[in-house]
Amino acid sequence: MKILITGGAGFIGSYLAEDLLDKGHFVIIIDNLSTGRLSNIRQIYRDDNLEVHIDTIFNKRLMKDLVKNCEQIYHLAAAVGVRFIVDNPVQTLETNIYGTEIIVQLANKYKKKIFIASTSELYGKSESLPFTEDSDRIYGSTNIRRWSYAESKAIDEFLALAYWHERKLPVVIGRLFNTIGPRQTGQYGMVVPRFVQQALLNHPITVYGDGKQSRCFAHVGDVVDGMVKLMNEEKCVGQIYNIGSDREITIFDLAKKVKKLTKSSSRIKLIPYIEAYEEGFEDMERRVPDLSKAKQDVGYKIKVPLDDMLKEIIEYYKK
Numbered sequence: 001m002k003i004l005i006t007g008g009a010g011f012i013g014s015y016l017a018e019d020l021l022d023k024g025h026f027v028i029i030i031d032n033l034s035t036g037r038l039s040n041i042r043q044i045y046r047d048d049n050l051e052v053h054i055d056t057i058f059n060k061r062l063m064k065d066l067v068k069n070c071e072q073i074y075h076l077a078a079a080v081g082v083r084f085i086v087d088n089p090v091q092t093l094e095t096n097i098y099g100t101e102i103i104v105q106l107a108n109k110y111k112k113k114i115f116i117a118s119t120s121e122l123y124g125k126s127e128s129l130p131f132t133e134d135s136d137r138i139y140g141s142t143n144i145r146r147w148s149y150a151e152s153k154a155i156d157e158f159l160a161l162a163y164w165h166e167r168k169l170p171v172v173i174g175r176l177f178n179t180i181g182p183r184q185t186g187q188y189g190m191v192v193p194r195f196v197q198q199a200l201l202n203h204p205i206t207v208y209g210d211g212k213q214s215r216c217f218a219h220v221g222d223v224v225d226g227m228v229k230l231m232n233e234e235k236c237v238g239q240i241y242n243i244g245s246d247r248e249i250t251i252f253d254l255a256k257k258v259k260k261l262t263k264s265s266s267r268i269k270l271i272p273y274i275e276a277y278e279e280g281f282e283d284m285e286r287r288v289p290d291l292s293k294a295k296q297d298v299g300y301k302i303k304v305p306l307d308d309m310l311k312e313i314i315e316y317y318k319k
């Protein structure tokens, strides 16, 4: 099958490309390298079954050709990372709303099945845990830029579902929770690569807020496996799925674990959110998915434990 991945030179996209090539598919990547890197796809770059376009999804003429000539689309291109979102509010909204509109409209025109990579940020400040796919969403003021990511991804979901209901475009929506692994960069606000790099350099490991906020981390391989299963199961069309891990850890405990596994002499330093991000910054305290829908519909499983993921990332950064 010919499969298009937008954002295919990104962290998750590069693993997805490898997985689809391994399964014998022809993969087409489009990526403007805004947060992605060519080095992410170095090991597959010369594969005869790979075609790479370093370009933007805003290039409608190119996108039309790519969508027309593929059978499935995984739409991953997006503005990503809390740091990046806070620093680039216009690019965030344009990429995540206008960019997705282009892809979804073209997918509809040529009736190509599309996977939309959504996010756990979508649940916002809701405290009714664990989050199920039809849980309520609670956001802060529009003055707080971080919410623009969740809002823009919510618009993507509305758009995709609207095309499914009204025009019968086959769509699958995956709400990804914190996904980690080698190749992820800490540059745009991702916590694990940042902690690992700080620990390896014996610099202070900087925890934002009081560190009592918690997250659940899943291995990129498990997440990609879930995405591909959802995309290829007929009953998942027109549905939303949580994908990630439901094993919770506080950010302070994560910092302690990274320090221990790296045998680092770093101290753990708490930094107020206002210094780390912006005035009035809001974080969500906990974020735990209910994974029963994905487990039931495609047998979704989390295989890699957190310590193994961290060891793999530490080895990657040591190199």
Ligand SMILES: NC(=O)c1ccc[n+]([C@@H]2O[C@H](COP(=O)([O-])OP(=O)(O)OC[C@H]3O[C@@H](n4cnc5c(N)ncnc54)[C@H](O)[C@@H]3O)[C@@H](O)[C@H]2O)c1
Pocket (backbone or CB within 6 Å): 006, 007, 008, 009, 010, 011, 012, 013, 030, 031, 032, 033, 034, 035, 036, 037, 055, 056, 057, 058, 075, 076, 077, 078, 079, 080, 095, 099, 117, 118, 119, 120, 175, 176, 177, 178, 179, 180
């Ligand atoms: N990593 C996570 O924990 C996580 C969690 C929830 C959702 N997601 C979603 O998964 C997807 C992939 O995220 P990731 O973690 O791999 O981040 P990433 O930044 O590595 O990947 C996004 C890719 O999109 C590309 N891109 C951005 N704008 C583009 C444009 N206009 N044209 C072409 N390419 C463009 C970037 O260069 C990058 O390679 C995103 O949609 C993100 O919202 C990720």
